[in-house]
Amino acid sequence: MDDSPGLITTPLTDDLVRGALDLERTARGGLLPHRLPARARAQFGGDEQVAQAESQPSGVRLVFRSRATAVEVDVVRTVVGYRGVPPRPDGAYDLHVDGEPAGRATASGGDLVTVDLDDGSQETVHGPVGTVRFGGLPGREKTVEIWLPYTETTELIALRTDAPVAAAEPSGRRVWLHHGSSISQGSAAESSATAWPALAAAVGGVELVNLGLGGSALLDPFTARALRDTPADLISVKIGINLVNRDLMRLRAFGPAVHGFLDTIREGHPATPLLVVSPILCPAQEDTPGPAAPDIADGQVEFTALGDPSEAALGKLTLRVVREELARIVEERAAEDPELYYLDGLALYGEADAAELPLPDRLHPDGAAHRRMGERFGALAFGPGGPFGGRP
Structure with missing residues (x-):
């Protein structure tokens, strides 16, 4: 995790996240998006497949208004791999500016869970916090969306920008x-x-x-x-x-x-x-x-x-x-x-x-x-x- 000079740290609050049904506050002070609510998660019966899937934030995005030209997001990702199978590409974080694609980045670090398909056993190796960076954004007031990867459980740790951030108003769309x-x-x-x-x-x-x-x-x-x-x-x-x-x-x-x-x-x-x-x-x-x-x-x-x-x-x-x-x-x-x-x-x-x-x-x-x-x-x-x- 970098403390980049000249960047403002904005607290990660619920109103900056869309597309999740539940947000879990973590021990690191970050947010872990869930796509099923806590009541549903209590009824999985220990099924690791659904637990993994619902915590992978497909369609979940950070959304805010800002004049920022540089954005950094610290994350702890959990990547699942399979023994004997080449690793998947790192999960993509897609940047949209005023609804239009404007960049793509990946994160490093995080935790790696390796599954043996023969017997179902798992091995976890813990890694550090990683940082997703976007630069060169237009300096005007705009809506910034960062789509989180569908392949990786993503714990959001910190948001930093070179201009103040405000929660975006509801879009009014269906x-x-x-x-x-x-x-x-x-x-x-x-x-x-x-x-x-x-x-x-x-x-x-x-x-x-x-x-x-x-x-x-x-x-x-x-x-x-x-x-x-x-x-x-x-x-x-x-x-x-x-x-x-x-x-x-x-x-x-x-x-x-x-x-x-x-x-x-x-x-x-x-x-x-x-x-x-x-x-x-x-x-x-x-x-x-x-x-x-x-x-x-x-x-x-x-x-x-x-x-x-x-x-x-x-x-x-x-x-x-x-x-x-x-x-x-x-x-x-x-x-x-x-x-x-x-x-x-x-x-x-x-x-x-x-x-x-x-x-x-x-x-x-x-x-x-x-x-x-x-x-x-x-x-x-x-x-x-x-x-x-x-x-x-």
């Missing part, structure tokens, strides 16, 4: 609350700001709250309650891929679980536009049930479905089965819920897209595919006639 899997969290995108929900939010002119939870879009009641209790003007839930690749439930349980999830959301948002999105194309699991497992060869990871296609007749879930069931459920419910809508995930990424932009690990879209999905969701959901259409 709030879009979105829940989904690792694809919604941003997996394989370049950054949080270039994950498909963030790109779609820019198209729609809305304020994003991203509850994409890698490996953890599992129709959990605590997630449904978090969606129910979070203020929002628009809501979408992308359901399916994690239920299939974790082989979590059968068709008999899936339908009632979807109904219960939607019922809970509707308790807090009885008339809010609510869009149910089915899975994008994943050839490995279209007709083959889970579970799915990572296969590591030459340092590269590919996901393989381990189920037997014939088991779908016995009620095991495939992506094709999930899409059919979601479409049926939404059609039935829409008769009494005119603000409930359905979007086929194949309209975001389908067979032609897979031929042009194949999934690098057979599960997650790359940066180019995220951009395409963001543009398409923006047009289909926020465009004329879309469920989220209308004036931003």
